[in-house]
Amino acid sequence: MLLHHPVELLGMLLAGLLVPLKQAAEVERALQRRVAMVGSSVLLAGPRNITLIRSVQWEHLSGTASHTILQYERHNLTIHMPYTARAHLHASNGSLLLEDLQESDSGVYRVTVNRAERESLTVLLDVLKPVSHPQLWSRGLVAKASGEVLCEVVEGRADIFTWKKDGQLLPPERSYHLSGSLSVLHLRVAKKSDCGSYSCNASNGISWQETSLNVTVAGDH
Ligand SMILES: *[C@@H]1O[C@H](CO)[C@@H](O)[C@H](O)[C@H]1NC(C)=O
Numbered sequence: 113m114l115l116h117h118p119v120e121l122l123g124m125l126l127a128g129l130l131v132p133l134k135q136a137a138e139v140e141r142a143l144q145r146r147v148a149m150v151g152s153s154v155l156l157a158g159p160r161n162i163t164l165i166r167s168v169q170w171e172h173l174s175g176t177a178s179h180t181i182l183q184y185e186r187h188n189l190t191i192h193m194p195y196t197a198r199a200h201l202h203a204s205n206g207s208l209l210l211e212d213l214q215e216s217d218s219g220v221y222r223v224t225v226n227r228a229e230r231e232s233l234t235v236l237l238d239v240l241k242p243v244s245h246p247q248l249w250s251r252g253l254v255a256k257a258s259g260e261v262l263c264e265v266v267e268g269r270a271d272i273f274t275w276k277k278d279g280q281l282l283p284p285e286r287s288y289h290l291s292g293s294l295s296v297l298h299l300r301v302a303k304k305s306d307c308g309s310y311s312c313n314a315s316n317g318i319s320w321q322e323t324s325l326n327v328t329v330a331g332d333h
């Protein structure tokens with residue numbers, strides 16, 4: 113295999129970098145970030161300052177693929193599969209109404225008006241299920257040993273977990289967020305003062321649920 117000239121190699125490296133950078137820039141440039149609940153509808157607004165709309169194209173970008181949702185040109189609207197029954201265009205302002213949202217509808221949406229790059233706009237949409245009531249349980253709560261209280265949501269993805277003890281908010285560094293469904297509150301050396309009522313509030317952009325648990329530390333009376 114031939115070695116590439118360094119300048120050529122640099123060019124290749126840059127070409128490889130530009131694609132992800134361009135995508136990052138697109139997400140960066142997203143003027144709107146929307147969250148919506150599974151099953152609901154969302155109205156994604158088109159560019160604001162366009163006086164005459166001749167054509168509109170809406171696309172859903174997921175990963176490196178882009179899927180055209182609809183195209184409108186010269187009063188001719190084509191809605192592509194599988195959006196035919198649940199996508200509607202407001203041709204006067206380029207807004208897209210998307211109904212019966214599913215989690216797979218999450219991602220970046222791009223609207224291009226009048227075929228002009230500078231008249232395009234991206235929207236980041238996150239379609240979420242409401243979080244279920246967290247389940248709380250404790251592990252290893254024995255005096256002078258380390259223990260933990262765990263909080264798990266079975267349905268929906270939680271973006272934020274907050275913990276309280278006897279109604280007082282605990283500092284975020286006391287717990288760690290293992291995934292969209294689990295948070296762990298660490299008690300380094302369990303002691304009597306750790307006994308009490310713990311509550312965990314799991315939330316995402318559309319919902320929150322809180323559960324409490326009475327915790328006792330064994331062998332420390
Ligand atoms: C676009 O037009 C529709 C119908 O006229 C209206 O309901 C909607 O609010 C408009 N959207 C924006 C972002 O102005």
Ligand SMILES: *[C@@H]1O[C@H](CO)[C@@H](O)[C@H](O)[C@H]1NC(C)=O
Pocket residue numbers: 161162230231
């Ligand atoms: C609309 O506004 C955006 C940002 O304010 C600007 O970049 C764009 O050129 C404007 N488009 C028109 C058609 O004026």
Ligand SMILES: *[C@@H]1O[C@H](CO)[C@@H](O)[C@H](O)[C@H]1NC(C)=O
Pocket residue numbers: 188189190
């Ligand atoms: C409308 O657009 C579709 C697909 O882009 C095309 O097949 C059809 O001929 C167009 N109809 C008119 C009346 O322009």
Ligand SMILES: *[C@@H]1O[C@H](CO)[C@@H](O)[C@H](O)[C@H]1NC(C)=O
Pocket residue numbers: 272274313314315320321322
């Ligand atoms: C739970 O968290 C959410 C969002 O962070 C907040 O809006 C809500 O008030 C909290 N609930 C309680 C009972 O603190």
Ligand SMILES: *[C@@H]1O[C@H](CO)[C@@H](O)[C@H](O)[C@H]1NC(C)=O
Pocket residue numbers: 309324325326
């Ligand atoms: C925790 O204990 C208190 C007082 O003993 C009681 O009122 C409360 O219902 C208990 N909470 C739970 C979640 O068991």
